[in-house]
Amino acid sequence: MTDPNALLQLVPKAEGRQSMKDFKSDQEVRWCPGCGDYAVLAAVQGFMPELGLAKENIVFVSGIGCSSRFPYYMNTYGMHSIHGRAPAIATGLATSRRDLSVWVVTGDGDALSIGGNHLIHALRRNVNLKILLFNNRIYGLTKGQYSPTSELGKITKSTPMGSLDAPFNPVSLAIGAEASFVARTVDSDRKHLTEVLRQAADHPGTALVEIYQNCNIFNDGAFEVLKDRQKAEEAVIRLEHGRPIRFGADGAKGVVRDRATGDLKIVTVTPDNEAEILVHDAHSASPTTAFALSRLADPDTLHNTPIGVFRSVDRPVYDSLMAGQLDTAVEQRGKGDLAALLAGGDTWTVVG
Amino acid sequence: MTSQVSSPAEQADGAVLGEQRKVAGTKDVRRLDRVIIRFAGDSGDGMQLTGDRFTSETASFGNDLSTLPNFPAEIRAPAGTLPGVSSFQLHFADHDILTPGDAPNVLVAMNPAALKANIGDLPRGAEIIVNTDEFTKRAMQKVGYDSSPLEDGSLDGYHLHPVPLTTLTVEALKEFDLTRKEAERSKNMFALGLLSWMYHRPTEGTEKFLKTKFAKKPDIAAANIAAFRAGWNFGETTEDFAVSYEVAPAAKAFPPGVYRNISGNLALSYGLVAASRQADLPLFLGSYPITPASDILHELSRHKNFGVRTFQAEDEIAGIGAALGAAFGGSLAVTTTSGPGVALKSETIGLAVSLELPLLIVDIQRGGPSTGLPTKTEQADLLQAMYGRNGEAPVPVVAPRTPADCFDAALEAARIALTYRTPVFLLSDGYLANGSEPWRIPELEELPDLTVQFAQGPNHTLDDGTEVFWPYQRDPRTLARPWAVPGTPGLEHRIGGIEKQDGTGNISYDPANHDFMVRTRQAKIDGIDVPDVEVDDPDGARTLVLGWGSTYGPITAAVRRLRTAGESIAQAHLRHLNPFPQNLGTVLKTYDKVVVPEMNLGQLATLIRAKYLVDARSYNQVNGMPFKAEQLATALKEAIDD
Numbered sequence: 006m007t008d009p010n011a012l013l014q015l016v017p018k019a020e021g022r023q024s025m026k027d028f029k030s031d032q033e034v035r036w037c038p039g040c041g042d043y044a045v046l047a048a049v050q051g052f053m054p055e056l057g058l059a060k061e062n063i064v065f066v067s068g069i070g071c072s073s074r075f076p077y078y079m080n081t082y083g084m085h086s087i088h089g090r091a092p093a094i095a096t097g098l099a100t101s102r103r104d105l106s107v108w109v110v111t112g113d114g115d116a117l118s119i120g121g122n123h124l125i126h127a128l129r130r131n132v133n134l135k136i137l138l139f140n141n142r143i144y145g146l147t148k149g150q151y152s153p154t155s156e157l158g159k160i161t162k163s164t165p166m167g168s169l170d171a172p173f174n175p176v177s178l179a180i181g182a183e184a185s186f187v188a189r190t191v192d193s194d195r196k197h198l199t200e201v202l203r204q205a206a207d208h209p210g211t212a213l214v215e216i217y218q219n220c221n222i223f224n225d226g227a228f229e230v231l232k233d234r235q236k237a238e239e240a241v242i243r244l245e246h247g248r249p250i251r252f253g254a255d256g257a258k259g260v261v262r263d264r265a266t267g268d269l270k271i272v273t274v275t276p277d278n279e280a281e282i283l284v285h286d287a288h289s290a291s292p293t294t295a296f297a298l299s300r301l302a303d304p305d306t307l308h309n310t311p312i313g314v315f316r317s318v319d320r321p322v323y324d325s326l327m328a329g330q331l332d333t334a335v336e337q338r339g340k341g342d343l344a345a346l347l348a349g350g351d352t353w354t355v356v357g
Numbered sequence: 358m359t360s361q362v363s364s365p366a367e368q369a370d371g372a373v374l375g376e377q378r379k380v381a382g383t384k385d386v387r388r389l390d391r392v393i394i395r396f397a398g399d400s401g402d403g404m405q406l407t408g409d410r411f412t413s414e415t416a417s418f419g420n421d422l423s424t425l426p427n428f429p430a431e432i433r434a435p436a437g438t439l440p441g442v443s444s445f446q447l448h449f450a451d452h453d454i455l456t457p458g459d460a461p462n463v464l465v466a467m468n469p470a471a472l473k474a475n476i477g478d479l480p481r482g483a484e485i486i487v488n489t490d491e492f493t494k495r496a497m498q499k500v501g502y503d504s505s506p507l508e509d510g511s512l513d514g515y516h517l518h519p520v521p522l523t524t525l526t527v528e529a530l531k532e533f534d535l536t537r538k539e540a541e542r543s544k545n546m547f548a549l550g551l552l553s554w555m556y557h558r559p560t561e562g563t564e565k566f567l568k569t570k571f572a573k574k575p576d577i578a579a580a581n582i583a584a585f586r587a588g589w590n591f592g593e594t595t596e597d598f599a600v601s602y603e604v605a606p607a608a609k610a611f612p613p614g615v616y617r618n619i620s621g622n623l624a625l626s627y628g629l630v631a632a633s634r635q636a637d638l639p640l641f642l643g644s645y646p647i648t649p650a651s652d653i654l655h656e657l658s659r660h661k662n663f664g665v666r667t668f669q670a671e672d673e674i675a676g677i678g679a680a681l682g683a684a685f686g687g688s689l690a691v692t693t694t695s696g697p698g699v700a701l702k703s704e705t706i707g708l709a710v711s712l713e714l715p716l717l718i719v720d721i722q723r724g725g726p727s728t729g730l731p732t733k734t735e736q737a738d739l740l741q742a743m744y745g746r747n748g749e750a751p752v753p754v755v756a757p758r759t760p761a762d763c764f765d766a767a768l769e770a771a772r773i774a775l776t777y778r779t780p781v782f783l784l785s786d787g788y789l790a791n792g793s794e795p796w797r798i799p800e801l802e803e804l805p806d807l808t809v810q811f812a813q814g815p816n817h818t819l820d821d822g823t824e825v826f827w828p829y830q831r832d833p834r835t836l837a838r839p840w841a842v843p844g845t846p847g848l849e850h851r852i853g854g855i856e857k858q859d860g861t862g863n864i865s866y867d868p869a870n871h872d873f874m875v876r877t878r879q880a881k882i883d884g885i886d887v888p889d890v891e892v893d894d895p896d897g898a899r900t901l902v903l904g905w906g907s908t909y910g911p912i913t914a915a916v917r918r919l920r921t922a923g924e925s926i927a928q929a930h931l932r933h934l935n936p937f938p939q940n941l942g943t944v945l946k947t948y949d950k951v952v953v954p955e956m957n958l959g960q961l962a963t964l965i966r967a968k969y970l971v972d973a974r975s976y977n978q979v980n981g982m983p984f985k986a987e988q989l990a991t992a993l994k995e996a997i998d999d
Binding site: 017079085096097101105123333340356 | 612
C-alpha cells in the first residue's frame with residue numbers, strides 16, 4: 006500500500022544546489038550560550054541541503070519550550086505553536102498538504118507531559134511527520150523544574166526533597182505507541198545525529214528521533230557519561246541494522262537473548278558466546294526486541310544506552326490512506342456535485 | 358405572510374376551518390389550518406425515527422413545518438421509566454409557522470411513562486392515542502400510577518383513543534417468520550401508519566425508506582411495511598377513529614422554488630461544503646465527537662468526493678489544532694464542537710487570533726455548565742465565545758436563527774474568516790441542530806463568491822530597495838494580513854503565538870508594539886463589514902424585542918400573537934454578535950423599552966447594556982427547551998404594559 010519512494014516524491018525538489026546558509030533565517034538565535042540546541046540546529050541546517058527539497062515546501066512546527074524556538078531560526082515555513090500541540094497542528098498540515106515535508110520540534114516537557122496524548126496518537130496514526138524530541142531531562146524555559154524524563158528523586162526547585170514520579174523512557178513509549186520509526190541520538194555527535202536524521206527523513210510515516218540534549222544551565226552534564234570519550238565507550242551501545250550489537254573497548258561486550266526469560270542481557274563476549282550476540286534488525290515486524298533494547302539503559306546512570314535506529318518498519322501512512330479515500334470516493338461517485346447534494350432526495354416545488 | 362394565531366385552547370379544539378366533508382365511505386374529513394403532534398415512547402421505541410418519517414411525509418406534502426426532537430442523553434435509559442422517555446414533536450400547517458408549537462393537539466403515548474411525562478403539556482380536549490398493551494399494573498406502578506389513568510377518569514377532559522398497538526402489530530405480522538419480540542418492534546410503524554391515515558399523509562416515501570433502510574433484510578422491510586399499512590387500515594376501518602384531518606399544503610407561505618426538509622446540522626454541513634466550493638479551497642474538518650455536534654462530523658465524512666477531509670482527532674484540542682494546521686496550509690478549516698469542547702479549544706483559538714488565520718469554530722450549544730444537559734438546548738456560550746480566552750483575543754461571532762438558516766450562516770462565517778483572516782465562531786444550538794423545517798434550495802448562482810488570493814510575492818520594499826515578504830503587512834481596508842501558504846517560493850516565514858512586530862512578524866517584546874498590535878487586532882474585528890440589523894416595526898412601537906440565534910422562531914411567533922391582539926411591538930434579530938451591526942446603537946435608542954429574551958441568564962443583554970448603555974431587560978429561560986410562543990407573548994405584553 007505504501008510505496009515509500011512514491012510518498013517522498015510528492016515533495017518538490019529544489020532547483021539549484023542548496024547550502025547550509027540557505028536554511029539560516031535572519032533571526033538572532035537566542036538560546037543560552039553553550040546550549041545543546043545550537044549543535045542540533047547546526048546539524049539540521051547542515052543536513053537539509055542533502056535532502057534537496059524545495060525549501061518552500063519544508064515546514065517546521067514546534068510547541069513551547071526552549072527547543073520550540075527552533076522554527077524561527079530555519080529559513081523555511083514555520084509555526085511556533087502551543088505547548089504540547091505541535092503534533093496535532095502538524096497532523097492537520099501534513100494530511101492536507103502531502104507536498105510538504107513537515108518536521109516537528111519538541112522537548113521532553115512539551116512532547117511527553119502536556120502533549121503526551123498528541124504524541125502517542127500521531128505515532129499510532131503514522132502521519133508523515135518527522136518529530137525531533139529534544140530531551141534534556143529538565144524544564145528549561147520555566148527555569149528548572151523536573152520533567153517527565155527526569156530521574157526519580159531529582160532535586161529541583163519544584164521538588165526540593167526529590168521528585169516522586171518515575172520517568173518515561175521516550176523510546177519505549179514510542180514503540181508502545183505503535184511508532185514505525187524510533188531512533189535516539191546525541192546532540193554533540195554531529196555525525197551520528199546527521200545519519201539518524203537522514204534515515205528519519207527517508208522514512209515514510211511518523212519518525213520519532215529522541216535527541217539527548219544538554220541544558221547547561223539547569224541540568225548540565227546530564228548526558229556526560231555518553232559524551233566523555235572514555236566513559237562513552239562503556240556506556241553507549243551503537244545500534245546498526247544488520248550488525249551484531251557489541252560495545253565497550255574492542256567490542257568486549259555484547260547483547261544476547263536470555264534463554265530463560267526471553268529478555269535481553271549484556272554479556273562479555275567470549276568465543277563461546279560470540280555466535281549468540283544479537284544481530285540488530287531495525288526492520289523486524291515485531292517491536293518486541295526493539296522494546297527490549299530500549300529497556301537496556303539504566304535510567305539513573307545511563308549505562309548501556311543504545312543509540313541509533315531502534316525500529317524502522319513500513320506501515321500504511323495516514324495521509325496516504327486519507328488521500329486514497331478521497332480518490333476512491335471520486336472514483337465511486339464522481340466528483341462532488343454541489344447542486345445535487347443540496348437537492349438531496351425528497352424535494353417539492355412551489356410554483357409562484 | 359399570514360399571522361393566524363390561535364390560543365392553545367383553540368388549537369385543542371381542532372381549529373376547524375371550512376366545511377366537513379365525507380369521502381370514501383362514512384368517515385368525516387375535517388380541514389385544519391395546523392396541527393401539533395407529539396410522539397412519545399421509550400428510548401428504544403423508535404420515536405425519533407417515527408417523527409422523522411412523519412416529518413418527511415409532511416414535507417413532501419408541502420406543509421410548512423417545524424420539529425422538536427427531545428431525547429435523553431442515555432442511549433437506552435431503563436425501559437418504562439420517566440427519564441427514559443424520548444419524544445418528537447412536529448408542528449405542521451397550511452401557512453408559515455415559526456416554532457414546533459407550544460402544546461400538542463395529539464399525543465401518541467407508547468407506554469405509561471410517555472403518558473405521564475407528557476400529559477402536563479397537553480391542553481384539555483387534545484387527542485391521546487395510547488398503546489394499551491403497555492398499561493400493565495407493573496408498568497403503571499413504575500411511574501407512580503396507582504390506578505389506571507385510562508380507566509380512573511383522570512383523562513376525561515381529553516379525547517382518548519385506547520389502541521392495543523402491540524397486539525395489533527403482532528397480529529398483523531403473524532404471517533411473517535418473526536419472533537414475538539421482533540414483531541413487536543414494528544409497533545412504531547403501526548402508529549405511524551395510523552397517524553398517516555389520520556392526517557392524510559402520503560405514504561410512498563416511508564415505504565421506500567423502509568425498503569432502503571432494510572435492504573439487506575427484506576423480511577424486516579416487508580414486516581415494517583406491513584405494520585405501517587396495518588396501522589393505516591386500522592384507522593380507516595375502526596370506529597374509534599371517526600374523523601380524519603386534512604391540512605392543506607402551505608403553498609402561499611413559500612416563495613416559488615424547489616424545497617426540501619432540512620435539519621440545522623445538515624444545513625450547516627452543506628453550508629460548509631458550499632463555502633469550500635465558493636472559496637475554491639479544500640474543506641478540512643478537525644473534530645472530536647460530542648453531542649449535539651457529532652452529526653456534522655458524520656455528514657462531512659460522507660462527502661470525500663468533494664475533497665472534504667475529516668479528521669477525528671484524539672481530543673478536542675487536537676481537533677482544532679489539526680484544523681489550524683490545515684488553515685496554515687491553505688484549507689478552509691473547521692472544527693465542530695459544543696460548549697465543553699470550546700473550553701478545551703480556547704488556547705488554540707487564541708493562537709488562531711494571534712496567527713490571524715481563517716478558522717471556523719462551530720459551537721452547537723447545549724445545556725451547561727460542565728457536562729450539563731448534553732441533548733438539550735441553551736444559548737449560554739455567548740460570553741464564552743466573546744471572551745473565553747486569555748489576553749485581548751477578539752473573535753467574530755455569527756449565529757443562525759432557524760435550522761435552514763444554518764446554511765447561510767455557515768457561508769457568512771466563512772466569508773468573515775477568509776476575508777479578515779480570523780477565527781470565527783458559529784453559534785448554533787441543540788434546538789437548531791436537531792430541529793428541521795422546509796428549506797428553499799438555493800441555485801448555485803445565488804451563493805456568494807468567497808474566493809481568496811494567496812500571497813504570491815514580496816509585499817514590502819526595504820530602505821535599501823530589497824523586496825521582501827512581510828507576513829504581518831496588512832491590507833489597509835480590511836486590516837487582514839496576507840495568507841502565504843507553504844509551497845510558495847520566496848515567502849518562507851515563521852509565525853507563532855509570541856507577540857509579533859508589526860509588519861515583519863518577527864518576535865517583539867517592545868511595549869509600544871504590543872499595545873499597537875492589541876489595538877490593531879481589535880480594530881480589525883471591530884471593522885468587519887456586517888449588514889445593518891433590520892427592524893420589523895409596522896406601527897411605530899415603543900417596545901423593541903431583540904433576540905439572537907434560535908429564539909427567532911418563538912420570538913416572531915410571540916410578536917405575531919401580540920400584533921394580532923392589537924399590540925404594538927417592534928422586533929429585531931441579530932445574526933452578528935461580534936461585531937454588532939453598525940446601526941444597532943441607533944436602533945436601540947429609538948425605543949423606550951428593549952426586551953432581550955435568551956436561553957441563558959442574560960448574556961446578550963449584558964453585552965448590549967455594556968456597549969450601548971441601554972437599560973435592556975432580560976427575559977430568561979434556561980430549562981433546556983426552546984421558549985414557548987405563548988409564554989413569550991405574555992412576558993412581552995407585560996413589558997409593553999409596564
